[in-house]
Amino acid sequence: MTVQLVDAAGVPISTLSGGQAGQVKVTLLDAKGNVAPNEVVKFTTDDTLLQFTPVSSTALTDASGVAVITVKPASVTAAGAVNIAVVATAGGKAVNGGINLAVGAAPLTLGTIKFVPERNGEILPAFGTALLQIPITTGNVAATTAPGLTINSLCSNDGTATLVPGALDKGVQSVTYTNRGCLRETDTITVSLGNFNQTVKINVGKANIGTIQFVGSDLANNAIVLRGSGGLGRKESSILTFRVLDQNSIGLPGVDVTFTATTTTGGLIVQPAKATSDATGNVTTTVASGTIPTPVRVVAQATRNGTTISGLSDSLIISTGLPIQKSMSLSADSYNIDGLGYDSAIAKVTVLMADQYGNPISDNTAVSFVTEGGAIATPDEGGCKTKGGGCTVDLKSQAFRPVNGRVTVLAYVQGIEDFVDENGDGVYSCKQPILANKDDPTPYRPLVDSCTPTTGERFSDQGDPFLNTGNHAIIRGNPGGNTLQRDKDPAKDRKYTSSLGDLPFPYNRTAYSVDGNQQWGLNYIWRETEIVFSGDEPTFIRQFANTDGTLRDWTAADGPVNIIAGLSGENCTNQVVYFRIVDVNNNPLPSGTTVTAGDADKVQPQSVSPNVIPATNRLGGTQHWVNIKKETNCVGGEFSIKTTTPRGKSVSSFLFKSG
Structure with a gap:
C-alpha cells in the first residue's frame, strides 16, 4: 500500500490549513505486485481536526488499484498534528498504511x-x-x-x-x-x-475648557521672602501648579495658559508668562519675589473655541522672613523662681522675632541660648526653632547658682541690623557695595555683599553679643539700697565689661568687638533678660511714705520700726503700713508667693496689696501696703505679716503693734 496527500493539482503536500481541501491517494498492490482493483479502502483519523468526503470515510480502488478520498480541516480554527490510518484487503490479505500531516488554522x-x-x-x-x-x-x-x-x-x-x-x-x-x-x-x-x-x-474637534483649578505650590506655608533675603531655609520663589480641566473634569492637555500677578509691587515677577498644559492637564509657573512685602495671587487664563476661562491661586505672602534687631524680644513667664534652695524650678523663656515690616519670621529659624546659671533648653537642641515667629525654652534651677541669685539669659540668632529704608524699596540699598566676589557681575546682594555707612542707607551697627553677667558681689543683710554696682555706673550698664565677668558669644572673632564691623549685613542679633533664683526666707522691711508719694526704707529717726503711730490712743485713726519683702539677696521672693496679714488682736488689717508676689526681677524685692482699721475704742493691738511660697513654705515674722 502506498499513501499520499496531494492538493487539487496532484502535488504532494503535508499540511492543510483553514478551508483548504486535499486528497488522500492510496495505491494498492497484491503480493505479486499486481494492482488490486475493486478493493474497499477504509480511512480513519481524529475527527476533531479532519473530516472526509464522503462521510463514510471509504473508497473503492479503480482499475489501476488507486482509491481517492477528499479530506479537509474540521473547522477554520482547527490546528494540530494528525495521522490518517488506512486499512484495505489485497489478494485476500489485510494491508495497513497511513500518513501524518499538520493541520493549521485558516489565516x-x-x-x-x-x-x-x-x-x-x-x-x-x-x-x-x-x-x-x-x-x-x-x-x-x-x-x-x-x-x-x-x-x-x-x-x-x-x-x-x-x-x-x-x-x-x-x-x-x-x-x-x-x-x-x-x-x-x-x-x-x-x-x-x-x-x-x-x-x-x-x-x-478640540474640547472646551471647563475650568482651571489651582493645585498648589511647593511651599509649606505659602510664604516667600524678599529678593535678596533667601538662604537659611528661606525661598525667594515659589512654583505654582494649575490644572486645566474639560467639561467632564478630566485633565486637558495642550492648552496654552497665560499667567499674570495681581500685583507687581517691588518688582515681583511671574515666569514663564505662558505655558502649555501637559498630558494630565497640569501647567506650572514660578513667582519670584520683589523688594517690598505684599500679598499676591496669580491668575491663570486660557481660551479655547472662543471661550475664555480663568483660575486664581491661593494668596502668597512676600516678606523677608529674616529677624531684625529692633523686632526681637525676650521674656519669661516668671522672673523670680523658687530656685535658690531648690533644683528644677522652671522659668519658661520665650523669644519673639519679626522682620523689618513687623511680619513673623520664617519658621524653623534656629535660636541659641546661653545662661550664667542653671541650665537652659533641651539636650538635643541647646536652643529652639521658631514656629509662628517665636519659640520657648525652659530655664531650670540647678548648680551653678550665682552668689547673688541673679541669672542672665542671652538669646542670639542670625538676623539683620536695624536700618532706615530711606527709598522705601523694602531692602537695604547701597551705592558702592563691597562685593563678596569681585569677579561676580551680579548686582548688590544685601545679605551676601557688604556696605559701608557712607555709601548706603543709615543703619545701627551691631557689636558682638555677650552674656551680661552683672555684679557677682554677695548682697547680704539687705543693705537698704536697691542698686548693684552696674546700676551705680550707667556707663557700664549693658556694655561689655570683662572686669565684671561678661562673656562674649559666639566666639567668631579673635577679640570681642563692641562697635561691630561698620558694615550693614547679616549679623548676630540678641536680647537678654535676668531671672532671679529666689530664696524662700522673707525679710520684711518697713517703708516710710514721703510727702511726694515716694517710698523709702524706714530709719531709726522715723521711730520704732514695728510701732504704728496713731493707731491707738487719743484721736486714733486708721493707718496704712508700707513695707517691702526681699529674700536673702535683696531679691524678690518666688513669684506666686502669697502675702497676708493675720494674727490680729484688737485691730483689723485688710488685705495686703498686692497679695501675691508678681513675676519680677526687681532688685530690692517687692513693695506692699495694708490698710489697718483701728479698734473702736482706740485700744492698742497688733498683727503680723505672713508669706507662703508656691511650695507651701509659710513664714510669719513681721509683727506690728499700734501706738
Whole structure:
C-alpha cells in the first residue's frame, strides 16, 4: 500500500490549513505486485481536526488499484498534528498504511474598515462617539475570534481619544471611538491583524475648557521672602501648579495658559508668562519675589473655541522672613523662681522675632541660648526653632547658682541690623557695595555683599553679643539700697565689661568687638533678660511714705520700726503700713508667693496689696501696703505679716503693734 496527500493539482503536500481541501491517494498492490482493483479502502483519523468526503470515510480502488478520498480541516480554527490510518484487503490479505500531516488554522483576513454611518468629512465634536466596523474572515468564513487584532490612533496615543472594542459578531468587530478633545484636527486610526494593516481617518474637534483649578505650590506655608533675603531655609520663589480641566473634569492637555500677578509691587515677577498644559492637564509657573512685602495671587487664563476661562491661586505672602534687631524680644513667664534652695524650678523663656515690616519670621529659624546659671533648653537642641515667629525654652534651677541669685539669659540668632529704608524699596540699598566676589557681575546682594555707612542707607551697627553677667558681689543683710554696682555706673550698664565677668558669644572673632564691623549685613542679633533664683526666707522691711508719694526704707529717726503711730490712743485713726519683702539677696521672693496679714488682736488689717508676689526681677524685692482699721475704742493691738511660697513654705515674722 502506498499513501499520499496531494492538493487539487496532484502535488504532494503535508499540511492543510483553514478551508483548504486535499486528497488522500492510496495505491494498492497484491503480493505479486499486481494492482488490486475493486478493493474497499477504509480511512480513519481524529475527527476533531479532519473530516472526509464522503462521510463514510471509504473508497473503492479503480482499475489501476488507486482509491481517492477528499479530506479537509474540521473547522477554520482547527490546528494540530494528525495521522490518517488506512486499512484495505489485497489478494485476500489485510494491508495497513497511513500518513501524518499538520493541520493549521485558516489565516485571519481584514476586510475594509469603515465608520458606520460613514463620516464623509464630518467633524466629530469633543466627547462625541463614532462606531468603527472591522470585517474579519478566516478561510473566507466569518471569524468568531480575532487573536492578535490591534487598534490604535494618533489621538489615543496622546491620551485624547479612546478606542473601546465591542463584540465580534458574524465576522465584524465593532469599536467605539470617543474623541476626548484631540488637538490634531484629523485622527488616523490604524488596525493591524497578522500581516494586514489598514487605516481610516476621522476629523475631530478640540474640547472646551471647563475650568482651571489651582493645585498648589511647593511651599509649606505659602510664604516667600524678599529678593535678596533667601538662604537659611528661606525661598525667594515659589512654583505654582494649575490644572486645566474639560467639561467632564478630566485633565486637558495642550492648552496654552497665560499667567499674570495681581500685583507687581517691588518688582515681583511671574515666569514663564505662558505655558502649555501637559498630558494630565497640569501647567506650572514660578513667582519670584520683589523688594517690598505684599500679598499676591496669580491668575491663570486660557481660551479655547472662543471661550475664555480663568483660575486664581491661593494668596502668597512676600516678606523677608529674616529677624531684625529692633523686632526681637525676650521674656519669661516668671522672673523670680523658687530656685535658690531648690533644683528644677522652671522659668519658661520665650523669644519673639519679626522682620523689618513687623511680619513673623520664617519658621524653623534656629535660636541659641546661653545662661550664667542653671541650665537652659533641651539636650538635643541647646536652643529652639521658631514656629509662628517665636519659640520657648525652659530655664531650670540647678548648680551653678550665682552668689547673688541673679541669672542672665542671652538669646542670639542670625538676623539683620536695624536700618532706615530711606527709598522705601523694602531692602537695604547701597551705592558702592563691597562685593563678596569681585569677579561676580551680579548686582548688590544685601545679605551676601557688604556696605559701608557712607555709601548706603543709615543703619545701627551691631557689636558682638555677650552674656551680661552683672555684679557677682554677695548682697547680704539687705543693705537698704536697691542698686548693684552696674546700676551705680550707667556707663557700664549693658556694655561689655570683662572686669565684671561678661562673656562674649559666639566666639567668631579673635577679640570681642563692641562697635561691630561698620558694615550693614547679616549679623548676630540678641536680647537678654535676668531671672532671679529666689530664696524662700522673707525679710520684711518697713517703708516710710514721703510727702511726694515716694517710698523709702524706714530709719531709726522715723521711730520704732514695728510701732504704728496713731493707731491707738487719743484721736486714733486708721493707718496704712508700707513695707517691702526681699529674700536673702535683696531679691524678690518666688513669684506666686502669697502675702497676708493675720494674727490680729484688737485691730483689723485688710488685705495686703498686692497679695501675691508678681513675676519680677526687681532688685530690692517687692513693695506692699495694708490698710489697718483701728479698734473702736482706740485700744492698742497688733498683727503680723505672713508669706507662703508656691511650695507651701509659710513664714510669719513681721509683727506690728499700734501706738
